[in-house]
Amino acid sequence: MLTGAATSFDPHHPEFLGDPYPTYARFREEDPIAIVQPYGHPWVFRYDDVAKALTDASFGKHYARDGDGVAGPFRMMSHFPRGLFGSDPPRHTALRAAVEPVVRRALDRSPEVASELASAFAASVARRQYAELMIEFALPLPAGVLFTLMGIPGQDWDALGRWVFSIAAAHDITQRPSVRAAGATCSMALKTYFSAFVAQSIDAPVDGIVGELCRVAAAEPDGPLTSGDIEMVCMDFVVAGYLSTSYLIGTGLSNVLERGALVAALRDDPTLMAGAVREMLRYDAPAQIVDRVVLVETELRGHTLEPGTTVSAVVGSANRDPDAFDRPNDFLPTRDEPHLSYGAGAHFCIGDALANAVCPAAISALLAGPPLAVDGIPQWQTDPYLRGMTSLPVRFDPN
Numbered sequence: 001m002l003t004g005a006a007t008s009f010d011p012h013h014p015e016f017l018g019d020p021y022p023t024y025a026r027f028r029e030e031d032p033i034a035i036v037q038p039y040g041h042p043w044v045f046r047y048d049d050v051a052k053a054l055t056d057a058s059f060g061k062h063y064a065r066d067g068d069g070v071a072g073p074f075r076m077m078s079h080f081p082r083g084l085f086g087s088d089p090p091r092h093t094a095l096r097a098a099v100e101p102v103v104r105r106a107l108d109r110s111p112e113v114a115s116e117l118a119s120a121f122a123a124s125v126a127r128r129q130y131a132e133l134m135i136e137f138a139l140p141l142p143a144g145v146l147f148t149l150m151g152i153p154g155q156d157w158d159a160l161g162r163w164v165f166s167i168a169a170a171h172d173i174t175q176r177p178s179v180r181a182a183g184a185t186c187s188m189a190l191k192t193y194f195s196a197f198v199a200q201s202i203d204a205p206v207d208g209i210v211g212e213l214c215r216v217a218a219a220e221p222d223g224p225l226t227s228g229d230i231e232m233v234c235m236d237f238v239v240a241g242y243l244s245t246s247y248l249i250g251t252g253l254s255n256v257l258e259r260g261a262l263v264a265a266l267r268d269d270p271t272l273m274a275g276a277v278r279e280m281l282r283y284d285a286p287a288q289i290v291d292r293v294v295l296v297e298t299e300l301r302g303h304t305l306e307p308g309t310t311v312s313a314v315v316g317s318a319n320r321d322p323d324a325f326d327r328p329n330d331f332l333p334t335r336d337e338p339h340l341s342y343g344a345g346a347h348f349c350i351g352d353a354l355a356n357a358v359c360p361a362a363i364s365a366l367l368a369g370p371p372l373a374v375d376g377i378p379q380w381q382t383d384p385y386l387r388g389m390t391s392l393p394v395r396f397d398p399n
Contacts (some may be wrong), residue, residue, distance in 0.1 A: 011036060011384040012129040012174050018380055020387070021048075024317035033301050038173065039173065041310040042303075043289070046342070047325075049300055050318035054290065055345035058298035059288065062089040064176065074379070083232025085240065088295070092346060094224035099233055100208060102212045103350055106149045108269035110357035115365075117144045118358070126396050133392040134250050135197050139165075142245035142358045146237065147356075151208020152197070160238060164191050168243055168311065172383035194234040198227050210234060236352065244286035245355045247381070247388025249362045254392065255331055257374055262333065267367050275333040280359065282339035283331050288316035289385040290343060315340050317347035370396045 009023070010016065016023055027034060027045040036043045044050055053059050062082060084095045121141050125131040143161050152160065165188035169175060170183020188229065197210065202218065205211035213233065217225040255261055256276065266272055294309040319339050320328040326337070342349035366372060376393035 009036060009040075012037045012172075012382060014217065014380070017382065017384065020316060020384070021320055024314065024320060027314075028317060028321060036312070039310075039312065042300075043312040043313065043314050044300065044304070045314050045317040045321075046301075047318040047321035047385075049322060050313040050340060051344060052300065052314060053292045053313040054340065054343055055349070056298070058121060058296050059292040059311065060295045061086050061092075061347070062088055062293065079221075083229055083236055084230075085347075087238040089225075089346060091294060093367065093394040095229060096346075098216060098220075098225040099213065100350055104208060104353070106161040106209045106212070107351070107353035107357070109149060110145055110354055111361065112360040113148050114141075114145045114361035117141055117148075118361040118365040121183050122362075122369055126366075126369040126372075129396055131394050131396065133253070133394045134246070134389055135391075138246045138249040138253075138362070138389075138392070139243075141249070141362055142242035142354065145358050146354060149209055150234065151201075151210050156193075160190070160193070162186075164239055164243060167239055168383075168386070170382075171385065174382070189230065190235055190238065194231045196232065200231050201226060202274065209210050209237075232321060241351050241354060243386075243388070245358050247286040247386060248277075248280060248284075248355055248359050249389060250378075250389040250392045251286070252359060253363055253366065253391070254374060254378065255280060255284060256367075257372070259331065262331075263367065266363070267322070269362060272333055273364055274356075275335070277359045277363075278339070279331055279335055281341040281355070282319045282325075283334070284387055285316045285339070285341040286321055286383070286387055287341065288387045296391055315343075372396045 024045055032046045033042050033044045033049065035041065042052060082091075084092065084099055087095065118141055121131055121137050125133065125136050131137070139161065140157075143157060143164075145156075147157050147160065166179075166186040167183045167190070170180045170186075172179075198214065200206075200298065201211050201214045205214050209231065214227075214231045217223065217227065217230060256266065262276070266276060271382075290313045292311050294307050294311060294312060296307045298305050300311070319326070319341060322328050324337065325335075342352045372394050374392065375395035376387045376391075378393070379391035381388045381390055
């Protein structure tokens, strides 16, 4: 039986949030599956265990309990229907089969859209000597690409972005009640917005992902995709779809700028960027922790886990496991070992193409301009589930 062996570990301590990797190394060596407070359930730290939690049929996204879905106002989204991101097979399989072809076709346009928007944003911030890169570049760029592909009108982008940022902040269970209440309120606002947007798109389908999903649903009235499912797909994409890419741009750029030779290499040979982004994802995964729930009694590293147990798969630790990666703490753009930052198995990230298009375009656009450097102390997310900067001050040197 697992015990609270990790009682001295504070996953919200600023020192850990600034650099979690030495702590992960200690857990992999000394306590690879441990109850972590204040979460009260096991976290797993080694690559093989994380991979099992993400791929084994014994683990899923949802376990039905009596009274499920009445978690209270600070977890407002738990009251919403379970869409593509929150369901398990067979429902997840049917939904994904209906949604993924539409999303993949739309994301084929993402390199073109990302390149155009990245150049415009980069030129705007580089006109000044100093910039706050997260607020002025890394957050609005992926949002703009995703919203364009979804068919969301430009005048709505700012409001949606603010709502999503508030929802993400509320995911941190240590935040004060006002922050968590604001996140719940914004969840309701986002749900209401997409209810109206989908209803409008059913009557007069717009170009983009939302309109195409509405056409698919209309063509198959007895199929798996309902208007409610489309609303939840929209919410899932907007809440999870671009913030992770924003965080990847921030951490990725910071890691590149620490390596002068890599900056020069990427400027001289743009074909190296794809490998560099793969390594950014492994080295500093935006989603550090992914929760799964035990569906049937199973064993993990000699521990019996009962159905209904939540297990946190620490992807950030798995991606630095020396049993899976050669020189795991070195940033190696030519590395070809597979990381787990997009997940694995049935829930492999459906939006991977967005990050794969936006991040290279973003960093290439910045490196093509005046030389830049971090100029200040970056501020990190307070939620250990997310590895991302909330502030990245930079200085541009036109000379």
